[in-house]
Amino acid sequence: MDLFYVLPHQLDLEHAWAIIDGEEFHHLARVLRCQPGDVVPITDGAGFAAELMVGSIGKHSLDGAICNPRTVPPPKTQVTVALSLLKSPQRFDLFLEKATELGAARIVPMITKRTVSTPDSGKVGRKLERWRGIVQSAARQSRRYHLPELMSPLTFREALVLDGYDLRLIAHESENAFPSFEPAGKKILFLVGGEGGFTDAEVADAVEAGFTPLSFGESVLRAETAGIFAVALVRARLLAEADPAKRL
Structure with missing residues (x-):
């Protein structure tokens, strides 16, 4: 599956929760037909990586629980x-x-x-x-x-x-x-x-x-x-x- 991007303000690491909206939401909900319970890989584009277990899906956004958070180091080259x-x-x-x-x-x-x-x-x-x-x-x-x-x-x-x-x-x-x-x-x-x-x-x-x-x-x-x-x-x-x- 593709990797999906979340902005820092969409990440609530204290409560292990995240929101996806905009083009990323459109691709997940309208193209891939994502359903509650599905697990999708997410990143903030700056090395944070995790899986998101989809909870609820609305008209313009979805949210879910963050699982397995980790840091991916940048390439050496x-x-x-x-x-x-x-x-x-x-x-x-x-x-x-x-x-x-x-x-x-x-x-x-x-x-x-x-x-x-x-x-x-x-x-x-x-x-x-x-x-x-x-x-x-x-x-x-x-x-x-x-x-x-x-x-x-x-x-x-x-x-x-x-x-x-x-x-x-x-x-x-x-x-x-x-x-x-x-x-x-x-x-x-x-x-x-x-x-x-x-x-x-x-x-x-x-x-x-x-x-x-x-x-x-x-x-x-x-x-x-x-x-x-x-x-x-x-x-x-x-x-x-x-x-x-x-x-x-």
Whole structure:
């Protein structure tokens, strides 16, 4: 069964009780036809995990008893992808969904020199709300106990100064080399351009800021594909490791 998300104010840990409403309730009650007595996995998206034994089901919410509460530690490897906003909203939505399923820890919508579609300040809030819904739906399906952090859009220069990363990489179609790197246990930041990629000046600025350029192969990938590939690349390398504790 999918994993369902509850907000902190919906959790009453003192009385071992929780409420589910909104989209999560709709999926449980209308799609899965959940009944009183059913047990469903829940999380707050920040590492709290438990099972909820459904008690009562109303028109807009359900509640139930919390069983087997526990804490799930975050993955040791943290992948962030800063991807340029794309002309097609559907393509950016696809990236959000697949990057979440593959285990991205943070997603940064980015505005570069060649970004075609730049939302005005009045629309950013609505876009973020819709994007969070996509991320939560993908996280529910892939049973993630830690929701990815979805940041407000940043300019390219703001993305360059994001700190706290062990590896900082920028994908560029003119680059031929693929640097050797060991991702296990590290915080990794990928910069991925949009339609037309990065300008030479942006790549130069990134290198000066400490980023390493890398190639994703001879064929030129669409922006959303490159963003998905960045997360999948790290996941594949971790799965190849013999030690399961190092996996994403």
